[in-house]
Amino acid sequence: MQPSPKPPKHRPLWQFLLPPMLLISLGLHGIVLFTPVAPSEDDLVPPPDPEEDGIAITKIDAPSARATTSQRDDGTVKTAPSNSRNRNNQAGARNNNSRQNNDANRSNQQRSNRANNSSRNQQQARNRDRPNQQSNQPSNRQDSVPDLSDVQSVDNPNPTAPTVAVSVPGLSEVSNPFEEYFEVFKGYRGQTITPEQGTEQKDLWLSGLTQRDAAYANLEIQSLKDIGQVPYEAKVCLPNPPAAAQVLVLVEADGNLDDDRLLVQTTGYRGFDRAARDLVKQHTYPDIAAPQAYLVEVEVDYDESDCQQPQEVINLPPEYFGLLEDYIGPDFTTIADAKAAEEAWLKTLNESGDIEFTEAEEPTAAELAAFAVQVDYDLGICLPIAPLDARWGVLVNPDGTLNGEPAPLRSTGYSSFDVRSKELVENYDFPETETPQAYGLDVSVDYNNVNCQQPAEKAAEFENAAEADDSNQPTVLAGTAFDPARQDTLMKAGRQNVENNSLGSLNNNEPDLIITILEAGWPEAIDKSCFLSESDPEAGLVPTEEAEDVVILSQNADRVPDTIAELYGVDLTAVGDYCGAPLYELKENGLSQLFASIVGFGTGNSNALVVLWFSDPRQD
Numbered sequence: 110m111q112p113s114p115k116p117p118k119h120r121p122l123w124q125f126l127l128p129p130m131l132l133i134s135l136g137l138h139g140i141v142l143f144t145p146v147a148p149s150e151d152d153l154v155p156p157p158d159p160e161e162d163g164i165a166i167t168k169i170d171a172p173s174a175r176a177t178t179s180q181r182d183d184g185t186v187k188t189a190p191s192n193s194r195n196r197n198n199q200a201g202a203r204n205n206n207s208r209q210n211n212d213a214n215r216s217n218q219q220r221s222n223r224a225n226n227s228s229r230n231q232q233q234a235r236n237r238d239r240p241n242q243q244s245n246q247p248s249n250r251q252d253s254v255p256d257l258s259d260v261q262s263v264d265n266p267n268p269t270a271p272t273v274a275v276s277v278p279g280l281s282e283v284s285n286p287f288e289e290y291f292e293v294f295k296g297y298r299g300q301t302i303t304p305e306q307g308t309e310q311k312d313l314w315l316s317g318l319t320q321r322d323a324a325y326a327n328l329e330i331q332s333l334k335d336i337g338q339v340p341y342e343a344k345v346c347l348p349n350p351p352a353a354a355q356v357l358v359l360v361e362a363d364g365n366l367d368d369d370r371l372l373v374q375t376t377g378y379r380g381f382d383r384a385a386r387d388l389v390k391q392h393t394y395p396d397i398a399a400p401q402a403y404l405v406e407v408e409v410d411y412d413e414s415d416c417q418q419p420q421e422v423i424n425l426p427p428e429y430f431g432l433l434e435d436y437i438g439p440d441f442t443t444i445a446d447a448k449a450a451e452e453a454w455l456k457t458l459n460e461s462g463d464i465e466f467t468e469a470e471e472p473t474a475a476e477l478a479a480f481a482v483q484v485d486y487d488l489g490i491c492l493p494i495a496p497l498d499a500r501w502g503v504l505v506n507p508d509g510t511l512n513g514e515p516a517p518l519r520s521t522g523y524s525s526f527d528v529r530s531k532e533l534v535e536n537y538d539f540p541e542t543e544t545p546q547a548y549g550l551d552v553s554v555d556y557n558n559v560n561c562q563q564p565a566e567k568a569a570e571f572e573n574a575a576e577a578d579d580s581n582q583p584t585v586l587a588g589t590a591f592d593p594a595r596q597d598t599l600m601k602a603g604r605q606n607v608e609n610n611s612l613g614s615l616n617n618n619e620p621d622l623i624i625t626i627l628e629a630g631w632p633e634a635i636d637k638s639c640f641l642s643e644s645d646p647e648a649g650l651v652p653t654e655e656a657e658d659v660v661i662l663s664q665n666a667d668r669v670p671d672t673i674a675e676l677y678g679v680d681l682t683a684v685g686d687y688c689g690a691p692l693y694e695l696k697e698n699g700l701s702q703l704f705a706s707i708v709g710f711g712t713g714n715s716n717a718l719v720v721l722w723f724s725d726p727r728q729d
Contacts, residue, residue: 287423290345291564294493295682296379299438301352307373314357314371315402325400330357333403336392338410339376339384346416348436351376351409354385360394360401368611369664372671373404379681381409383674423568429490435525442497444686447519451549454502454516463504463512464547474502474549479540482533484526484554491561496521496554497685499530505546509539518549526554558684596702596723599695600658603677603721607660612672615661615716620649623661627718630711639688640706640720650718658721666709666717673705673719681705687726694725 302310311330318325339354355374359367370389375382385407394403420430441450455472458464466472484499500519504512515534520527530552539548607613615623627650631637641659643651652659662669670681670693679695679702686692687706695703704722709715 285422285565286343286345286417287419287564289341289343290347290419290422291493293341293343293347293378293380294433296381296680297348297436297438297494298375298377298379299349299440301377302374307355310371310373311357311404314369314373317369318359318402325359328359328400328402330402330404333394333405336405336407337388338408339381339388341381341409341411343422344416345422346413346418347378347411348433348438349377350413351378351381351411353406353408354382356386356389356405356407358389358403358405360397360403362397362399364394364396366390366394372668376409378409379670379674382671383680385409386671386675423564425490425564425568426488429488429564432488432492432523432525435523436494437520437522437524439494439522439683441517441520442522443691444519444689447500450516450518451500451502454518455547458504458547464545474547477539477548477550480537480548480550482537482552484521484529484533484552486554486556488567489562490567491558491563492556494522494682495558495684496523496526496556498554499527499552501531501534501550501552503534503539503548503550505539505542505548507542507544509541511535511539512545515550521554530554592700592702593723595697599677599679599697599702600721603673604658604660606676607662610676612662612664613660613676615663623650626716627661627710630716632708632710635689635708639726640690640708640718652720655722655726656720657723660719660721662717662719663715664717666707666714669707669709669717669719673707677703679703684725685727692726 315325315328315330318328339351341351352374354372354376357371357373359369361367370386372382372386376385388407389405392405395401418430419433420427440446451474452472455464455466455474459466459472464472484496486496498519499517499521502516502518506512515531517527517531521530533552534550608616615626638653640653640656641650642653643649650659650661662672664672670683673679673693673695674681677695679697681693681695684692684694684704690706690708693705693707694701695705704725706720706722706726708718708720710718
């Protein structure tokens with residue numbers, strides 16, 4: 110018997126529906142994923158407004174032109190761009206970087222809100238209102254650079270001289286033309302440097318560079334002019350027209366200036382010299398491949414045919430202006446000048462037989478203790494430069510009469526004071542002696558540089574034609590103008606600048622080296638105890654109790670005043686001598702702050718010891 114067949118099995122309905130459901134599901138997912146979605150309101154970026162978001166187009170030199178200008182041929186230099194062009198290039202670089210960042214982060218910027226867009230639009234509007242600095246430059250800029258291989262002069266590399274904030278030191282608070290004239294007069298030097306002296310200084314400067322580094326052995330000095338002028342807005346006639354300052358500078362291949370900048374020709378005024386050095390320091394020099402020495406010439410904005418006389422700008426007694434006209438400069442006012450003149454005078458007396466000195470005896474003028482006379486100065490008005498003590502040499506017969514006229518050994522600096530001091534000497538009743546006597550006589554001027562009256566104050570009093578009560582009369586006391594806090598700041602900052610400067614490198618060496626150099630060249634005529642209390646290898650250089658600091662500069666003593674003025678940021682005025690060394694008053698904005706003694710030592714005074722004081726050491 111055969112088995113009966115089994116009935117066929119039927120699949121459930123869901124098994125038939127599963128495949129199409131999966132296909133439908135995948136299709137729906139695909140539709141959802143690939144359907145574009147509109148951005149939210151915050152993500153919308155409005156189209157640019159042509160009135161608000163203008164397009165700035167900047168012309169950029171072609172790459173070939175850049176390559177041409179970047180090439181250097183022998184005997185040519187590439188001129189440095191002006192300051193305004195540098196600023197434009199920097200701004201362009203910043204804009205390029207900004208655009209690159211915008212491209213890289215565009216998706217992030219699209220999510221910024223309207224507030225950011227608004228502020229950006231306002232900034233763009235401000236940028237459009239700002240004039241294009243580069244467009245103001247002259248259009249006749251030369252693409253080729255002149256060949257300087259056979260030329261020893263180079264003009265200012267800038268198309269137009271940049272405006273540099275340079276002013277004469279001490280004039281920041283000046284309120285009228287006479288005050289500016291007065292401050293400039295204070296720094297009057299009188300003499301300029303002769304061409305022979307300038308040539309000698311150039312040779313010494315180049316020799317010093319060669320000794321420092323063999324790379325400077327073949328330096329040739331090129332002349333550079335038209336870098337700007339030193340301003341003089343007062344237009345009041347000065348004792349002598351200022352000459353053009355000439356400064357030797359070394360520019361390294363990287364464009365940096367060397368610290369040793371040599372003034373080989375002075376304007377005749379310390380304030381103008383400092384301003385000229387500032388111009389030289391701030392100038393942008395030609396871009397070259399090797400170190401280059403320049404002789405930079407800086408003129409003063411002064412025209413002697415278009416200036417006013419001092420009496421035309423302020424009302425003061427005529428005698429005062431007569432004194433200003435009588436100023437003859439600093440010639441024959443220093444101790445060194447007096448010493449040389451006295452030695453020559455004594456030598457003449459000895460050779461003529463009027464006074465006999467033994468071979469072992471050094472010719473010396475006798476001092477007359479009873480001689481104490483002064484030249485009167487009744488005006489009481491401050492002078493730009495304090496008169497110094499005159500010194501006269503006289504030969505006196507045994508009966509007390511003069512043998513010949515007094516010999517001038519030292520000037521007060523003012524011819525009228527010199528004449529009056531000579532009259533006092535001639536009219537003096539000399540004592541009788543057994544033998545002829547050669548006297549050296551000092552005659553001071555009754556002038557007080559501390560309690561004198563400022564010209565502006567006297568002018569107000571003079572105009573009012575009234576006698577001012579001394580108790581109510583305002584005065585500017587140089588001795589009381591010191592600001593202790595400012596003094597300390599100037600002292601510390603100046604010391605730091607000295608130590609960071611190559612001319613002050615000795616101050617960073619071991620004390621024993623400093624002492625050795627100092628002891629070997631200290632001048633015999635100067636008492637060291639006036640300036641130093643100790644100088645041994647362990648203690649180093651210790652100033653006296655009255656002094657505040659002492660530094661050494663590896664520079665000729667004659668050049669140190671300018672260096673101190675630059676490193677300490679002050680203006681120096683010669684005020685006489687202390688213990689045989691020149692003494693200077695250091696002023697900031699016309700106010701006394703410090704004093705400095707400068708002692709030259711070494712061969713030819715090639716080094717200088719600078720002792721700084723908080724007050725005049727002669728009054729301590």
